[in-house]
Amino acid sequence: MGTRSAGTADGWSRPVALVLATSTGGVGQHVASLTRGLRAGGAEVTVCGPAATDELFGFTAAGARFVPVEIPADPTPMDLRAVTALRRAIDDRIAVVHAHGLRAGFVAALARIPQPVVVTWHNAVIAGGLRGWASRRVERVVAKAARVSLGASADLVERARQVGARDARLAPVAAPQLPPARRGRAAVRAEFGLAPQQPLILSVGRLHPQKRYDILIDAAARWRALEPRPTVLIAGSGPSYLQLTRRITDQLRHPADGRGDQRRPRGQCLLREQLPRLPVAGDHREVRPAEQVGHVGAAAEQVERRVPLGRPLR
Numbered sequence: 001m002g003t004r005s006a007g008t009a010d011g012w013s014r015p016v017a018l019v020l021a022t023s024t025g026g027v028g029q030h031v032a033s034l035t036r037g038l039r040a041g042g043a044e045v046t047v048c049g050p051a052a053t054d055e056l057f058g059f060t061a062a063g064a065r066f067v068p069v070e071i072p073a074d075p076t077p078m079d080l081r082a083v084t085a086l087r088r089a090i091d092d093r094i095a096v097v098h099a100h101g102l103r104a105g106f107v108a109a110l111a112r113i114p115q116p117v118v119v120t121w122h123n124a125v126i127a128g129g130l131r132g133w134a135s136r137r138v139e140r141v142v143a144k145a146a147r148v149s150l151g152a153s154a155d156l157v158e159r160a161r162q163v164g165a166r167d168a169r170l171a172p173v174a175a176p177q178l179p180p181a182r183r184g185r186a187a188v189r190a191e192f193g194l195a196p197q198q199p200l201i202l203s204v205g206r207l208h209p210q211k212r213y214d215i216l217i218d219a220a221a222r223w224r225a226l227e228p229r230p231t232v233l234i235a236g237s238g239p240s241y242l243q244l245t246r247r248i249t250d251q252l253r254h255p256a257d258g259r260g261d262q263r264r265p266r267g268q269c270l271l272r273e274q275l276p277r278l279p280v281a282g283d284h285r286e287v288r289p290a291e292q293v294g295h296v297g298a299a300a301e302q303v304e305r306r307v308p309l310g311r312p313l314r
Helices: 026-040 051-057 079-089 102-111 129-145 154-162 185-191 213-225 241-253 272-277 297-304
Strands: 003-005 016-020 045-049 065-068 096-100 117-121 148-151 168-170 200-204 231-235 266-270 285-287
Touching (some): 016 026, 026 096, 051 065, 065 079, 079 102, 096 102, 102 117, 102 129, 117 154, 129 154, 154 168, 200 213
Parallel strands (some): 016 045, 016 096, 045 065, 200 285
16 A cells, blocks of 8 residues: 555555554555545545544544554553554454554554555664663564554665565555645744744654754754844744753853853744744745654655755755
8 A cells, every 4th residue: 555645545445444643644644645635536535543642633623433542652661551452443344453663563563464565664773882782672673563564764674674674665655635724924033033034943843852853952042142143933842842941041041152142042842733824935944953854754744845945064
């Protein structure tokens, strides 16, 4: 089962189950896009994931049968409940199970369902220590259990092969369809107090250590000497929200160059769903500081909006 583009099924019409773990951004949007495409092609779709994902991404509204299966972002004892719930959700009518991400793939592997399992790898494991060791063990379990492993980038395909995938293929994730910006350039710039020629630097994604937003915040601190001084906006939600907020506050109070508050960097953390409120195409620059970006949807969104992309130098 593949896609030619976001929301367009590639000739698949048999019943399918899509499985995802906790998501607030790219993975959930991708599953929603697949749901719409499969339904448009006449396929019955069952989506299994945390209840919050249906509220956020509208799987039921897109015509899918939604079954709550609580799969948190990190392994917990609740995984056993998720395994049981997934077994109950996958009935004999379903022809294939497509899990998105290692967490969803791991639960699908433990469920030992009779249907073939396809797993899309969206992100690489970069954690170290005990957590990294455990995550690499999960990679091996998922790779060996999947009939087909799809990588959102070439390095993820290679990684899947290294850990035992029997059939690993490249499957780039297409950008979802976005609604037009609801407000114009002047209104958005006025909200953030931007001068007419003041640069606006935007980064969008899940607030997670893997995304390395700490690099962008530190870079913003070094940009305080620039004229005009850039404003940095981070749009997203996730487990690093409070940590990043504290980092921004620390940069305001204790600038690395010792200049006090006179040239302090400006930065804000915004929820991901606020993205359509931000400036229209061509009015800002998009920065992607992540160490590894498997899901390219957010970057593709910016290309569609004709927004230049960049990465801060370390």
